[in-house]
Amino acid sequence: MPDTRHVTPRNGDVLLLAGTMKGAFILRSSKTRGKWEMGGPYFPGSAVYAMAYDGRNGRHRIWAAAHSMHWGGLLRSSDDFGQSWTNPEEANVKFPEGTGAALKQIWQIVPGREAEPDTLYCGVEPAALFVSRDAGDTWSLMEGLWNHPQRPQWAPGGGGLCLHTILLDPESLDRVRIAVSTGGMYVTEDGGSTWRPSNQGVRADFLPEKYPEFGQCVHKVVQAKQKPDRMFLQNHWGLYRSDDRGESWTDIANGVPSDFGFCMSIHPESPDCAWIVPVESDQFRCTPEGKLRVYRTRDAGKSWEAMTKGLPQNDAYETVLRDAMAVDPLDPAGVYFGTRSGKLYGSADEGDTWSELIDGLPPVVSVKAIVVSLPGGA
Amino acid sequence: MPLVFMIPGPLRELAGDRGEVRIEGTACTIGEALSLLWASYPAVRDRVLTELGEVRPHVNIFVDGLNIRDSGGLDAPVRDGAEIYILPAVSGG
Numbered sequence: 001m002p003d004t005r006h007v008t009p010r011n012g013d014v015l016l017l018a019g020t021m022k023g024a025f026i027l028r029s030s031k032t033r034g035k036w037e038m039g040g041p042y043f044p045g046s047a048v049y050a051m052a053y054d055g056r057n058g059r060h061r062i063w064a065a066a067h068s069m070h071w072g073g074l075l076r077s078s079d080d081f082g083q084s085w086t087n088p089e090e091a092n093v094k095f096p097e098g099t100g101a102a103l104k105q106i107w108q109i110v111p112g113r114e115a116e117p118d119t120l121y122c123g124v125e126p127a128a129l130f131v132s133r134d135a136g137d138t139w140s141l142m143e144g145l146w147n148h149p150q151r152p153q154w155a156p157g158g159g160g161l162c163l164h165t166i167l168l169d170p171e172s173l174d175r176v177r178i179a180v181s182t183g184g185m186y187v188t189e190d191g192g193s194t195w196r197p198s199n200q201g202v203r204a205d206f207l208p209e210k211y212p213e214f215g216q217c218v219h220k221v222v223q224a225k226q227k228p229d230r231m232f233l234q235n236h237w238g239l240y241r242s243d244d245r246g247e248s249w250t251d252i253a254n255g256v257p258s259d260f261g262f263c264m265s266i267h268p269e270s271p272d273c274a275w276i277v278p279v280e281s282d283q284f285r286c287t288p289e290g291k292l293r294v295y296r297t298r299d300a301g302k303s304w305e306a307m308t309k310g311l312p313q314n315d316a317y318e319t320v321l322r323d324a325m326a327v328d329p330l331d332p333a334g335v336y337f338g339t340r341s342g343k344l345y346g347s348a349d350e351g352d353t354w355s356e357l358i359d360g361l362p363p364v365v366s367v368k369a370i371v372v373s374l375p376g377g378a
Numbered sequence: 379m380p381l382v383f384m385i386p387g388p389l390r391e392l393a394g395d396r397g398e399v400r401i402e403g404t405a406c407t408i409g410e411a412l413s414l415l416w417a418s419y420p421a422v423r424d425r426v427l428t429e430l431g432e433v434r435p436h437v438n439i440f441v442d443g444l445n446i447r448d449s450g451g452l453d454a455p456v457r458d459g460a461e462i463y464i465l466p467a468v469s470g471g
Contacts (some may be wrong), residue, residue, distance in 0.1 A: 069465040070436045071425040073387060088393075091424040115458075133434035 003250070005037040006083050011374040014080070015081075016336055016357075018344060019064060019366035024064050026057035026082050027357060029325030031371070033334050033348040036357050040080050044064075050323070052109035053370040054135070055073075056117040060374060063136065065106035065122070073106055075122065077136060085352055090132055093122060093130050093139045099146065101126055107164040115173060123163035127154055127180040139141075142192045145178070149195065150214050154183035157217050157236070164322055167231075169245075177221070177246055181236070183218035186244060201249035205237045206282075220264040220322045221246075222269030232274045232301065233321075234264040236282065239302045252301025257288040263325035267350070268333055272300040275307075275327070275335055277320040294335070296351045310354030311345065316343045321365050328369040338364025379459030381411050385422070386465055392421035408441055409452035411462060426464060437466040
């Protein structure tokens with residue numbers, strides 16, 4: 001196994017949690033975000049589709065969903081920025097007896113809101129939502145969604161039948177929105193007991209009925225923290241905005257080279273600003289014209305501008321997967337993305353200029369960006 | 379005679395850092411034999427079996443040289459003193 005090196009974050013540092021098909025990496029920089037050092041690989045050989053940082057209740061815990069092709073997957077955590085990791089005796093996320101299901105992959109880990117400091121959620125394949133109420137010690141299936149009568153009609157996309165997006169409403173602990181490829185979006189307003197599809201205006205080009213009640217292949221959804229009614233959605237064909245908290249969706253593919261893509265991020269403060277990386281089509285899932293371009297809107301999707309400075313514009317046939325883009329909470333916001341070809345790019349000025357942070361990683365499948373807050377500001 | 383389990387490298391830290399584990403006990407099938415292994419080293423179980431109790435698709439178990447996929451699965455018979463290999467399949471990428 002490869003030697004693993006570690007980073008030692010200081011208070012206020014920016015960390016990138018990069019999950020790849022063959023392990024996880026942690027990149028560290030000061031808040032200037034000009035120079036990066038890297039720790040890892042962690043879990044070498046295992047795919048890490050999801051990582052998260054839990055800084056609530058005095059914790060500074062990193063979560064990683066490490067999945068070995070041979071030995072299965074489970075959630076592992078580190079309280080020392082990767083120097084040591086838990087290795088639970090029993091798989092901590094598993095389907096209960098009677099469901100007839102077995103975990104294939106953990107796709108998303110989301111710490112709960114400030115008012116629920118010991119709650120975490122994770123989305124998995126086959127599509128289901130799990131919750132922990134004890135800071136990740138134990139997990140249980142949210143059966144309201146699992147038992148939804150439409151679930152048997154969901155179908156796997158290219159990545160499998162995965163629940164990949166979990167949006168926790170900042171104003172109601174009972175409201176959670178999830179997205180499934182391929183099942184579409186569902187929302188609960190009673191803490192998970194009941195769920196309803198919520199896909200009005202989102203098309204499904206791959207079905208005879210183009211605007212079904214459910215069954216869309218939603219690739220990523222983001223929600224504005226300061227204005228929760230505002231959401232953006234990158235669909236399997238289709239780019240959308242909602243101004244009513246996801247109840248209806250409006251096409252905003254205004255001036256992008258393709259409305260097909262996977263990743264999407266929203267500005268930490270501005271509800272009008274979001275980033276995407278379009279790919280050509282479902283048949284050729286690479287950046288159009290061999291140009292690696294991030295598109296940014298600052299007017300809620302009325303227009304999009306190509307961000308190219310520092311990104312290769314010749315023979316760059318790249319793919320950025322649904323969870324491989326992240327934004328940090330600093331001002332100006334840092335934007336980061338990883339490619340299937342193992343490159344990690346970053347911008348410290350909201351996308352105006354870019355730098356290649358590292359090349360040569362395994363295929364990047366997830367990126368999270370955080371600012372470290374250590375006790376006492378150490 | 380004890381059952382002899384050969385533990386693959388990635389699982390050895392969950393089996394007392396041992397590559398070979400000998401367990402006394404009686405088992406008629408490989409499923410029963412594995413239960414004896416889990417009783418001593420419970421963390422190995424979820425790495426080898428799914429929550430449906432099936433051998434993970436990229437794990438192979440050999441009893442005295444025979445892959446149990448060809449000899450009855452978890453119902454494959456084991457003899458007293460059988461040599462049982464748990465191995466990762468060649469799959470990867």
